[in-house]
Amino acid sequence: MLGLRGSVVAAAAPARGRGAGAGGGRGGGAAAPARGRASSSSSSSANGRREVPMRPNGDGAGSRSRQADGGGAAVAARAPQGPRPGGDRPRQAGQPGQQGEQQQQRGGAARRDEERDYSDRSDDGAAGGVPTATFVPRDPRVVDGPWSRLDASLVTAAQADARLAAEGTAPLKGPEQGAVLLGQSAEALRQLAASLGHKPYRGQQVWDELLRGARNPQLRGARSVEEMSLVPQALRDQLSALGVRTGRSVVHHSVTSPCGTTKLLLQLEEGRLIEAVGIPTADKDGPGRLTVCVSSQVGCPMRCTFCATGRGGWARNLRPYEILDQVLAVQEAYGRRVTNVVFMGMGEPLLNLPAVAAAYHLLRDCLDLSGRAITISTVGVPNAIRKLAAMRLPVTLAVSIHAPNQQLRERLIPSAKVYSVGALMQDCAAYFKMTKRRVSFEYTLLAGVNDKPEHARELAALLRSYDLASHVNLIPWNPVDESEYTRPSNTAVAAFRKELEAANITTSLRVTRGLEAAAACGQLRNSFQKQALPEPQPLR
Template sequence: MAMGLLQSGCSVSFARALRSRTFTTISSTVTVPSLKKASQMETRFLLGLSEEQLQQLSLDFGQKSFRGKQLYHLLYKRKVKEIQEFSQLPLEFRNDLEEAGWRVGRSPIHKAVTAADGTTKLLIKLEDNRLVETVGIPVKDNDGSSRLTACVSSQVGCPLRCSFCATGKGGFSRNLKSHEIVEQVLAIEELFKQRVTNVVFMGMGEPMLNMKEVLEAYRCLNKDILIGQRMITISTVGVPNTIKKLASYKLQSTLALSLHAPNQSLREKIVPSAKSYPLNAIMKDCRDYFLETRRRVSFEYTLLAGVNDSVKHAIELAELLHEWGRGHHVNLIPFNPIDGSEYKRPSKKSVIAFVSALESRKVTASVRQTRGLDASAACGQLRNEFQKSPLLSGSIDQESHSEVALAS
């Protein structure tokens, strides 16, 4: 599980693109698809375009470049959802954009469910009537400051089918486009009426199987929505040849690897896709990621009662991490119960013993606080009945735009 990429006249690295605000694809450049001659049946999205692109788009439509600056302000500052609501722009320009197939790229919220702790899960209804989930997690720090984390999805469903994960049980539909990732963050901001400070790619899907769109969304979140790179975490269960590729961009973000077992045999039982990516290979790639980026890797470890939560497993995990060098942290996640699962949540005593065994062997570890459990919005519970089949026309319920508070 577990954010048209930018265009410019020359091929540059993604890291350079972040510094210069130019837009390139991961491996090659493309042209901004802005001309009015293009097929009017082809839908294009403004959300995700840089200020420079929006200026060029305006010029292509016979407008002054300052109209692009206005577009940028409307999209990322005022966060307007419909082109016809761009009241600062000439009506002719607005009509031309729509006739050429341009849309903002914001989708309606199908339903919002809020847990007793304030965590809110949104179901966003996409253009093809499929639903994708995103979660807003508000946190009050001890110093009185507040943070808002958006847990975003990168796919509709997930093809990897980790045995403990609700999303995988729902099947896989398709990859999300970059604007469909970005709009999740904007939806969370709109609901909570405050800025998102942190983004974690830990929602539905495997980000590394949709790396191009994820990196396009990442650029927009960082450069246009102004979320710091170090406030963004990209999670992966491990896809061969992708961690090294991600490291080459030298992003200043945290890589979170869903490990869940200290040895290959047990990991294959919990994470079926591990059969194609041996543990030694994935640990080497994580070590190289740290050496390349100097950013610590976080190892996500879901504790399953009687399966991988013993002190023996903790000792084996510590030995594995020490074997592959420094620059790591273990984030322990007590299993969140889901319907139809044979797994159980470990006891508090087992969790404490696991942490103690790691820390006594000089491995830093933390236990993730369970948030949103009563709204089925906690880690591993992102699931909905429409993952494979889109909504039928007109099937949205009467509460689709309301917030439903659940008692604890």
């Protein structure tokens, strides 16, 4: 529920005593709880019992919370039910059409070792058994504030739209009108082919044609059913008659800067535009890394004052297959394998958490990316960081903090009025305790606003006051048209970093890439989409 100046706005509101995490439950959870109540899913209830976040179920959304008695410190997480989003890995020996077997296995052993090390460790460090979801209470004095009417409208719409997360990843049960193929498992496509009267291996060929570029970056995956040359014409005709789509988008425009950074403007099926960025990193011993910055929403409802995406409005959440498609598009553009994926493009990933979690599994299954190669960024959504921790995804969490105190953060990020710095930091500490994974803090430097040495000292003091392993990533601001902000000088950036390092805060400086390619998030889209997307009307 959203506390709204005495009234309550529900977005798939949970029953009393249930967890209220953003993006959670089947169909997206509610946002901040009503004013005066503790906002965490693990906060104390009126009857003295406390709620403990549980492991997500198989559809990628967080499962409902379970209540624990006051004396217990941990509750065993429930094992996932049903197939994992993206389906089982198609690695059955002897099946025709599995040309990519060897490439899929590459890196698989290291990934399995990582997952075993992660999932077999309980919160107290013990090995063997299902990980536990440790109860980490918030300070009862820290509560979430009320949303403004416009922000409540936007966030409510985004979380309600999270119900679409299952589309494209729910296993097909047979011929379905207008089904999306990308994101389906090879087994689901084999069953689809059999239900249409063909040998099951024909479905494997459909899967191979879709992910041709994933297995061999020199090739391009099929963007339409008719492009699947390995698939018999009879099966293609049947799929076309059903209105089946591949789920691949069209590259509307691309810009490449001299440093090699490429920004793709992708046109979705309904005509809306999203951005995906490829960032190559040179390596003297080889081609180096290729990082893809993906979008999680069409636009963004958070309206951060320094961000170009928020200026273009918000339309909807992206489906899991639309996130996978961005990575495939960048890999095909470069003709080399993607090594890292960061959810730092358009949108707030934790407002679309079910789809982001499902996309994580697709990236693992289709591209063999490990959890350590995937970063999920957030500006902060009430309850969502704890819900992400309960999902036990071995990813890197990056928190866009951008200010060391509440007053300045509210100026830069409107949602900070609801989700205070104190609540955000306590949830980050809980994430570290529950996952044992370091939290990265993103800090965009704005000239004369938050880039002074005293801001750096205040940020260092803030991070040291919480029990968590952290890292600060400094980001000099990328200019945005018609913005009140300016880019800081190199001298100011160096002085800020020096203050943090003097306080023993691990710090890195993001090298600015692609300024010629409209690098600011959302800027390229806005240059083509001259009119902002319509926003939901403020609640009355």
